[in-house]
Amino acid sequence: MIDNGDDSLIFAPENGKTAEKVQEEYWKVLIVDDEPDVHSTTKLVLEDFSFEDKGLKFxxxxxxxEAMExxxxxKDIAVILLDVVMESNSAGLQLAKIxxxxxGNRFSRIILRTGQPGEAPEKKVIAEYDINDYKNKAELTSQQLYTSMFSALxxxxxxxxxxxNSEGLKQIINSTANLFQRQNVEQLAQGVLTQVVSILGLENSYYVSTSGFTAAQTSDSDFRIIAATGRFTKCIGTKVEDCTPIPADIVPYLQEAISKEKSGFIDTHYVGYFPTMKDKIHLLFIEDCSKDLGPEIENLLTIFNHNAGIxxxxxxxxxxxxxxxxxxxYHLGEVVENRSKETAYHVKRVSEYTYTLAREMGFSEEESQLFKMASPMHDIGKIGIADSILLKPERLDHDELNIMRTHTEIGYNMLKSSSRPxxxxxxxxxxxxxxxxxxxxYPRxxxxxxxxxxxRIVCLADVYDALGSKRVYxxxxxEEDVLTFVRENRGKMFDPKVxxxxFTAYERISRIKERFKDPE
Incomplete structure (x- = not known):
């Protein structure tokens, strides 16, 4: 199509290849037409077209x-210039429906162009097909094509x-839900780092592979790296200034975020600022990410950072x-220990043994931690046992033994009314x-x-520690006698799996025993 002076378009024969504007960013325009001249003249008319500093790629x-393929x-074609009559009289219309x-393409703008309007009346086509514009080739001018292209883009x-924005908000909602499931600061810091990197990648629809870290304030001036990606991963657990991969010129970026008390892009880096109620600060740093992400991404980061701070x-x-x-x-457990004159670290050792055995048996981290935290209360019922029995240095008689055994039910009745796991x-x-x-x-x-x-686990942990410890009686x-007793009672007193x-985790058990050794 060329301008002949009266603002009408003439479909002229191809005049050689037209040169497309060479640039990094452009809008993709798909020309679907069975006439080669239509392709060449369309490109000629729109060769200098630009919208928001981006040209067209035809x-x-x-x-x-061929268009369907x-x-x-x-998936990123912005505008489709679609002819109606091609393989069949309604090929273009059927393609629009497909x-x-x-x-499921609701984004590409479809401009229907036909040289045979009788085959596709405008009123009928606009009403029945999800197209965005309708043009009669015989009446289409270069200015009209320009206007239609601006409107479509x-x-x-x-x-x-x-x-x-919708996808970003979904990600914020999903990310926030994910963050609030984190059980400790380190897990949360890694989650925040991962999610911010993902949000930064929304602009170009890919996950940004970059290096970054999250640091927690440990004193007025020191920050310890608690999560990291890329080349900073080796620095987890170290101070920022002690991490070799972190160049010295990064520290001023962190200091600027602290002084301004806000997150944002500084040069080509992103620094997240998260103050806490305890007057401590968490910082997030991502290097070499684009600053020109647009206000939408910055708004998403602001929302996410607010949620991450909470x-x-x-x-x-x-x-x-x-x-x-x-x-x-632990203090309640120690009260019982002190009253019964049992060893100083019995409760601590039993809880550590319990966790180690649970993990070795395949229980989850959450379950193992629960068993560990609950185990110090195993003898809490001894609070209800008289000193004359609890502290008796000789062997208990039949009646005394029966009274001592009631500590199990006493402890249960003290704790059973709670709804806490x-x-x-x-x-x-x-x-x-x-x-x-x-x-x-006993008791049941x-x-x-x-x-x-x-x-079952605490039963073995308690007996193992009690046999190896000095008691009033x-x-x-x-140690070899304790282990022999444990072996002999496998399947009797003790669950064989425990x-x-x-014995599988014995090296770890021994280290726990040594670490929490009773004072002489």
Missing amino acids: ISAYSAK ILNNQ IRNEM RSYRDLKIINK AFDNVILNKEIHDTQIDII LLQTSAVIARDHHEYWDGSG GLKGEDIHPAA KEAWK VDAL
Whole structure:
């Protein structure tokens, strides 16, 4: 098509190849028409076209079938200039229906151009087909084509922005849900780092492979790296200034974020700033990422950073609550130890043994931690046993032994009313840690798998530690004698799987025993 002076278009023969504007970014335009002259003249008219500093890249298809193959392989075509009559009188219309209904392409703008309007009346086509513009080739001028292209590209741009914002918001929602599932600061920091890198990649629809780290403030001036990607991974656990891969010129970027108390792009880097309720700061650094991401991505990062800051506070608060609970449990366990004159670190060793055995047996980290945290309460019921029995240096008589055995039910009744999983598990352990695999234990004579696994584990951990420790009524056994006793009672007192786990993990058990050794 060429301008002949009266603003009408003439479909002229091809005049040699037209040169497309060479540039890095462009809008893709698919010309679907069975007439080669239409392709060449369209390119000629629009060769200098530019929208938002991006030119056009033309892709040619000479049939509806060829166009479908192109559209299946290239998902970023902005405008389709579509002829109606090609392989058949309605080939273009059928292609438009396939693009929308079968391919699910709601973004590409379709401009229908026909030289035979009788085959596709405008009123009928606009009403029945999801196209965006209709042009009669005989009446189409170069200015009209320019105007239609501007309108189509504005519409395409706006749809993509809306979709990108929608996808971004979905990612913010999903990312936030993911962050609030993190159980500790280190996991959260790694999650924040991963999600921010992903958000930065939304602009060009790919996951950015880059290097970054998250650092937590440990004092007024020191920051420790608690999560990292790329070349900074080796620095996890070290101070920022001690991490060799971090150039000295990165530190000023972190200091600028702290002084401004805000996240943002500094040169080609992104620095996230997350203050916490405890007046500590978490920083996120991602190097060499594009600064020209547009206001939409920066807005998404602002929303995400706000949510991440709340998540950091929640994790820190939950950790404080968790640590307080553990302190209370250990102190209660120590109260019983001190009252019964048992060894100083018995409760601590039993809890560490319990965790090690649970993990060796294949229990999850969460379950193993629960067993570990609940185990210090196994003898809490001894609070209800009289000193004359609890502290008696001689062997207990039949009646005294029966009274001592009631500590299991006393402990259970103290804890059973709680709805908290930790105290529920503690109650079960307190009641059942003297139940034996062969059914000869107490208080209920449970057998085998009927005994809660936490109680089975604590049973062995408690006996193993008690035999190897000095008590008011006995001296400590030699280690080889303790191990012989454990072997002999495999399948009797003890669950065979727990016994096997102890011997498999014996090196770790020994290290725990040495680390929490009783004072002489």
